[in-house]
Amino acid sequence: DAGVIQSPRHEVTEMGQEVTLRCKPISGHNSLFWYRQTMMRGLELLIYFNNNVPIDDSGMPEDRFSAKMPNASFSTLKIQPSEPRDSAVYFCASSFTGVWTEAFFGQGTRLTVV
């Protein structure tokens, strides 16, 4: 398996633009997590899905952020409109619920909003 795949690896966008981050979890995994990493706050859980259903989105900073998981093999995190303070590394991770394994991480997307 190729592991968790995120795209793009790097994204630079102007303030006010819409940004979409993509994630393909490991095949067979039924939990998916979106994290944001910054120097100030470390690794924050934004939202997580179980069997494609959002379970907890309490970490989503504000209404500008939204996440979807239309099927078991794809998820998106959208920011609209983007702001400079959204600049961070965004990680997607997946795991299998039922067997208490660790979460497997993608390479992350470094987002810079100028």
Add this chain to the structure above:
Amino acid sequence: AQTVTQSQPEMSVQEAETVTLSCTYDTSENNYYLFWYKQPPSRQMILVIRQEAYKQQNATENRFSVNFQKAAKSFSLKISDSQLGDTAMYFCALRSGGYQKVTFGTGTKLQVIP
């Protein structure tokens, strides 16, 4: 709610020496897993070691071992014979709850000095 606290933002250790990274956590669940992840400059999140809460024996993986104190809700990581390649951010993580949410601490930046 579940929380993970790492109180040491930065640490350093001489090559070949031993270092211990601290982590405390809180959860109301009886069944949970604890993990230590390593994040080198490449940004990839790498699992170092895991501990099942129901196991009294401390987990060990080569030079890495944990001191799991369930009553105190403490989960420290000991790195023996530190190597230059151990230089990285280290994150403590807790997985618990019916949907097995994964929560991370803020990380400890470890520098191994030659």
